[in-house]
Amino acid sequence: MIVLPTALCFVQYSTRIPRKSISPLPMSTESRKSSGNRRRKKSLSDRTQQEAIALIQDVIQAAVDAGPRAGPVRTFQAYRAFSETFREFLPLPGREVPTFSPQKVLRTLFEKLGATYIKLGQFIASSPTLFPKEYVLEFQKCLDKTDPMEWSIIKGVIEKELGPISNSFEFVDATPIASASIAQVHAARLKNGDDVVIKVQKPGIDGSLKADLGFIYVTSRVLEFLQPDWERTSLSAIAGDIRSSMLEELDFEKEARNTEEFRRFLAENKLLNKATAPKVYRDFTTKKVFTMERLNGISLLDEETISKVISDPTIGQEAIANALNIWTESVMRMPWFHADVHAGNLLLLEDNRIGFIDFGIVGRVSDKTFQAVNELSTAFSLGDFKGMAEALCNMGAADENVDTDKFGRDIEMVLRRIATVQPDLTVAEMSNGSLVGAIDFDETEITNLLLELVDVTEDNGLKLPREFGLLVKQSLYFDRYLKILAPEMNVASDMRSKFWGIDDSKGEDVQPTNGSSGEEKEVIIDV
Numbered sequence: 001m002i003v004l005p006t007a008l009c010f011v012q013y014s015t016r017i018p019r020k021s022i023s024p025l026p027m028s029t030e031s032r033k034s035s036g037n038r039r040r041k042k043s044l045s046d047r048t049q050q051e052a053i054a055l056i057q058d059v060i061q062a063a064v065d066a067g068p069r070a071g072p073v074r075t076f077q078a079y080r081a082f083s084e085t086f087r088e089f090l091p092l093p094g095r096e097v098p099t100f101s102p103q104k105v106l107r108t109l110f111e112k113l114g115a116t117y118i119k120l121g122q123f124i125a126s127s128p129t130l131f132p133k134e135y136v137l138e139f140q141k142c143l144d145k146t147d148p149m150e151w152s153i154i155k156g157v158i159e160k161e162l163g164p165i166s167n168s169f170e171f172v173d174a175t176p177i178a179s180a181s182i183a184q185v186h187a188a189r190l191k192n193g194d195d196v197v198i199k200v201q202k203p204g205i206d207g208s209l210k211a212d213l214g215f216i217y218v219t220s221r222v223l224e225f226l227q228p229d230w231e232r233t234s235l236s237a238i239a240g241d242i243r244s245s246m247l248e249e250l251d252f253e254k255e256a257r258n259t260e261e262f263r264r265f266l267a268e269n270k271l272l273n274k275a276t277a278p279k280v281y282r283d284f285t286t287k288k289v290f291t292m293e294r295l296n297g298i299s300l301l302d303e304e305t306i307s308k309v310i311s312d313p314t315i316g317q318e319a320i321a322n323a324l325n326i327w328t329e330s331v332m333r334m335p336w337f338h339a340d341v342h343a344g345n346l347l348l349l350e351d352n353r354i355g356f357i358d359f360g361i362v363g364r365v366s367d368k369t370f371q372a373v374n375e376l377s378t379a380f381s382l383g384d385f386k387g388m389a390e391a392l393c394n395m396g397a398a399d400e401n402v403d404t405d406k407f408g409r410d411i412e413m414v415l416r417r418i419a420t421v422q423p424d425l426t427v428a429e430m431s432n433g434s435l436v437g438a439i440d441f442d443e444t445e446i447t448n449l450l451l452e453l454v455d456v457t458e459d460n461g462l463k464l465p466r467e468f469g470l471l472v473k474q475s476l477y478f479d480r481y482l483k484i485l486a487p488e489m490n491v492a493s494d495m496r497s498k499f500w501g502i503d504d505s506k507g508e509d510v511q512p513t514n515g516s517s518g519e520e521k522e523v524i525i526d527v
Helices: 029-036 049-091 101-115 117-124 133-141 151-162 205-226 228-233 235-249 252-268 305-312 313-333 365-382 387-397 404-420 444-459 466-485
Strands: 168-173 184-192 196-201 289-293 297-299 346-349 352-358 424-429 434-439
Touching: 049 101, 049 205, 101 117, 101 133, 117 205, 117 235, 133 444, 151 196, 151 289, 151 346, 205 228, 205 235, 235 252, 252 313, 289 424, 297 305, 305 313, 313 346, 313 352, 313 466, 365 387, 365 466, 404 444, 434 444, 444 466
Parallel strands: none
Antiparallel strands: 168 184, 184 196, 196 289, 297 346, 346 352, 424 434
C-alpha cells in the first residue's frame, strides 16, 4: 500500500469544504478541427497609433521613476558586471577552464548586477511552472548575501528616519546580524529594555531598483510592440507584476503589516500558546526602518534542535505538528499565506513554541486555483489519483485532450518518489553520554521534487499557475521536517495534526478567506 506523503498535507483541513463536481477538460471535436486553422500572426503593421503612444508614455514614465542619476550609474555598473563575468568564464593560459553553461553564466551575471537581479534570480528559482528546469536549479544558488555597509552609513539612515539613536535605543549593535542586497539587520535594545532587531534599508537601493526594473519592463514592452504575437506569452504583464511587487518590498511598512496580521490571526484563533511572530514596534518603524521583537530561538533544523529531538522525540513531534497545523490553517483562513517557510524562517523558541519570521514573501491564491486545490485535497485524502489528475486539469491551462487515467498513474509515481526520499541524519554520543545530531538537508532536493511534479503536468499537456507551485513547495518543506523531526508520526491519524478552533461535532463547513472575492484575478506574489 502506498504511504501517502505530506506534500499536500494541508488537504486534511480543506476536505471539510463541500467538493464541487469536477471533470477533465476534454477538447471537443470541433475545437480540435478549428485548432488546425492557424490564426494569422499579428505584425508590427497591425499596431495602432494609440498603442505607440502608450509605449512612449511607458518609456518616459520609467525614465522619470529612475531619476536623472540612476540610469547612467546603473549603466556603468552593468558594464563592469558584464566585463567581470566575461573574464571569469574566459579560458586563460595556466588557469583551469571554467565549467560553462548559459544558466551558470546568467546566474553569475545576476549576482554581480546586484539587488534587482538577485531578486529576479530568486523569482526564477521559486517559479518552476514558468521557467526551464535547468535555470530553476541553477538559480537556487543565487545568494542574497552582500558585504555589510559601514555602521556610520546605516546609523545615518536610522537617525534620518527615527531621530537620534540615543533618544529611542539603549544601544544598537554596530555589527549586523545579517546583510542582504536590500537591507541589513542589527540587534538593539529599546529604552524600555525590550530586545529588538532593526531591519535597515541600504541607501540608494531604491534608485537602482527603479532604474533596473524600469529598463526590464520597457524592454519587454518594446519586444511585444515589435513582435505583437509575443503578447500571448504575457511577457510585459509578468515584468510589470514583478516590478510592482519588488518596488513594494522597498516599503518596510508593508512587511510590518503582514507580520501584524499574522500575529492577529494567531491571537484570534487562540494559537499564541503554540506559535508567535515578532511584535512590531510601530513608533520605530518607517518605510526604510523596521523594528521588531527579537525572538529567542534556533532554526527548525539547527543541530541544537536535532539534538533536542533525539533526546526527547515529543519535542520534535509537537513542534512540527504545531508549525504544520498553523501554516495550513493560515492558508485556509487568511487572505494570503507565508510563501517562504524554509527552516531559517521557522524557529524553535526557548519555550518550545514555533516562531514564524520574515513575511516579505507572501502569496495569494485566485478563486479558481483555490477551488481546484480543495478538489485535489479531497482526492489526495482518498488516494484517488485520477481525481487528483482531474483537479489539476481544472486548475491549469490545458491545450489538448488530457488522458486523466495516464495522468493519475504519473502522479502516483511522483508521490511514491516523494514518500521514499529520506534525509541523512547523523547521531553521535558525546563523552558525557549525551546524544547530538546533525542533518544533511539539501534545499535543491525540494526543488527537484517540485520539478518532477511540474514535468508530469506539462508532459500531460497542462500548465499550472505559479501560486500552486508555491503552495506545493511549502508543503514539501513540511514533508522534509516531518521526516526529520517526527519520522514515526502519522499525520493522517495523529490527534496533534487536528486543527484548533473547529468544532467537529457541529459538522461546520470551513469558509476560507484565501482566494480572491468576486471577479477572478491573477495571483499576486510579493517577492
